[in-house]
Amino acid sequence: MKSIILGAVIAALLHITPTVVLVKREDAVARLLPGAEQFTAREFHVSSADSRKLHDAVGWEPPDGMVTFYIGKHQDQVAGALLFMRVDCQHGPLELAVGFDLRGTIRGVEVTKATVEMKPWVLEALRAGLTEAYRGLATDQPPAGADKVKPRIGAMPGYMAELIDKGVMHAEAAYRMLYGRK
Amino acid sequence: MLYDLRHSDLRVRWLVTLLLATLGTSYLFGAWMVALYAGFSPHKVAETYGPAGEAVMAMQMPPDTTIVAERPVSMAEMGEEMHHVDKDLLVQDTHVHMPMYAVIAACLSVIALGLAIPRWAGLAIIAILFAAPWLDFAGMWLTKLASPGFAFVTLAGGWAMALGYTIVAALAMWQMWLGRKTNP
Numbered sequence: 001m002k003s004i005i006l007g008a009v010i011a012a013l014l015h016i017t018p019t020v021v022l023v024k025r026e027d028a029v030a031r032l033l034p035g036a037e038q039f040t041a042r043e044f045h046v047s048s049a050d051s052r053k054l055h056d057a058v059g060w061e062p063p064d065g066m067v068t069f070y071i072g073k074h075q076d077q078v079a080g081a082l083l084f085m086r087v088d089c090q091h092g093p094l095e096l097a098v099g100f101d102l103r104g105t106i107r108g109v110e111v112t113k114a115t116v117e118m119k120p121w122v123l124e125a126l127r128a129g130l131t132e133a134y135r136g137l138a139t140d141q142p143p144a145g146a147d148k149v150k151p152r153i154g155a156m157p158g159y160m161a162e163l164i165d166k167g168v169m170h171a172e173a174a175y176r177m178l179y180g181r182k
Numbered sequence: 183m184l185y186d187l188r189h190s191d192l193r194v195r196w197l198v199t200l201l202l203a204t205l206g207t208s209y210l211f212g213a214w215m216v217a218l219y220a221g222f223s224p225h226k227v228a229e230t231y232g233p234a235g236e237a238v239m240a241m242q243m244p245p246d247t248t249i250v251a252e253r254p255v256s257m258a259e260m261g262e263e264m265h266h267v268d269k270d271l272l273v274q275d276t277h278v279h280m281p282m283y284a285v286i287a288a289c290l291s292v293i294a295l296g297l298a299i300p301r302w303a304g305l306a307i308i309a310i311l312f313a314a315p316w317l318d319f320a321g322m323w324l325t326k327l328a329s330p331g332f333a334f335v336t337l338a339g340g341w342a343m344a345l346g347y348t349i350v351a352a353l354a355m356w357q358m359w360l361g362r363k364t365n366p
Contacts, residue, residue, distance in 0.1 A: 026261040039260060045249040063268035065244050070260055071252075088270055181250055 019093065019113050022122065028110040029070065029082065032099025036072025036079045043068045044178050058173040060166075067174050080107055083174060087167040091118050094163055098134075098171035100179075106137045109168055114160075124157035125149055125164065134168055139176040143168040187296035188357045195358040198293055202351045205286060209347055216340065227337060228330030231267050231322045272326060276319050283315035290350045297353050307349055314343035 029039075044067040046054070051061045063086065072079045082099040092115035099107040109131045114122045133145035145168070146161035153161070187198065216222065220230040267275065291308045299307075321336030 024261065026257055029257060029260055039255050039257065040252050041255045042250060042252045045245055047246060047248045048244040050248045051244065063270060088274060181248065
């Protein structure tokens with residue numbers, strides 16, 4: 001009986017906490033594609049070779065081989081693009097929205113989802129100005145937001161910042177290698 | 183018989199009752215969650231765990247060259263995320279849920295051991311309780327890796343879980359409180 005109770009406690013502790021919305025996707029779209037009133041989804045069903053290239057470049061492959069960019073248009077002119085990027089860790093998933101402007105540089109990053117456990121860590125990293133470090137980055141510039149905020153935040157928020165850096169790096173690679181293809 | 187719930191101490195019967203009530207409540211919320219995120223039809227389960235994207239049923243293998251498709255979407259469509267479980271998330275789900283399912287199956291099996299039922303019936307109930315999570319996750323993985331047609335295995339796992347719980351809860355409640363034989 002002791003082992004059953006111990007097992008239940010361990011299982012409960014290991015259980016990933018539920019996901020919470022930090023920023024609604026609609027709000028993230030409005031912030032990252034300002035003024036856009038028409039949208040298209042550009043969906044890439046990525047080949048094995050391209051998946052491998054992405055993996056070699058940034059250690060990431062698109063989940064189930066799919067990458068979707070949402071392109072915003074204002075009066076039929078492209079205003080920018082964004083993609084939602086998930087980053088997994090042992091505490092659960094994070095979701096980012098990474099927006100690109102017309103020059104292909106990062107317009108902004110929003111953390112749209114986290115788990116209940118991760119939320120306070122993520123918020124601490126965001127309050128320290130993490131996402132400001134990504135603004136204007138070209139897609140070949142590695143994100144270094146975590147290095148900038150780590151001296152001012154705790155260890156777990158620092159770890160969250162590293163994960164967000166990683167998500168931005170994956171989004172940059174996807175944009176660099178896929179976005180311009182027709 | 184290891185022990186007999188019909189003749190067990192009031193505290194044991196109280197514990198078992200509360201455990202069953204708590205598990206039953208969590209199962210109801212579990213069913214609600216499945217309805218919200220996956221659905222109860224093979225098609226919905228296949229959409230959730232199968233390959234992603236527009237050509238969900240048609241294209242399971244990566245194409246030889248990257249294929250691009252563009253379509254208009256509304257703001258609302260971008261906002262409503264379709265819940266899709268990819269391979270990485272399924273690895274995580276399997277890792278965190280299987281131990282919990284095992285503990286629940288073990289708890290219900292311990293209750294089943296105290297029921298006044300034939301030996302074969304006890305073995306069958308325990309088999310159902312442990313088969314349910316195996317079917318559940320085997321179905322998810324087969325849907326992901328082999329064919330969306332295996333979605334029914336996940337549904338069978340869910341129904342087996344409900345069946346196992348219902349049998350144990352109904353028999354335990356009856357034997358502990360209603361059809362109870364007092365000690366001579």
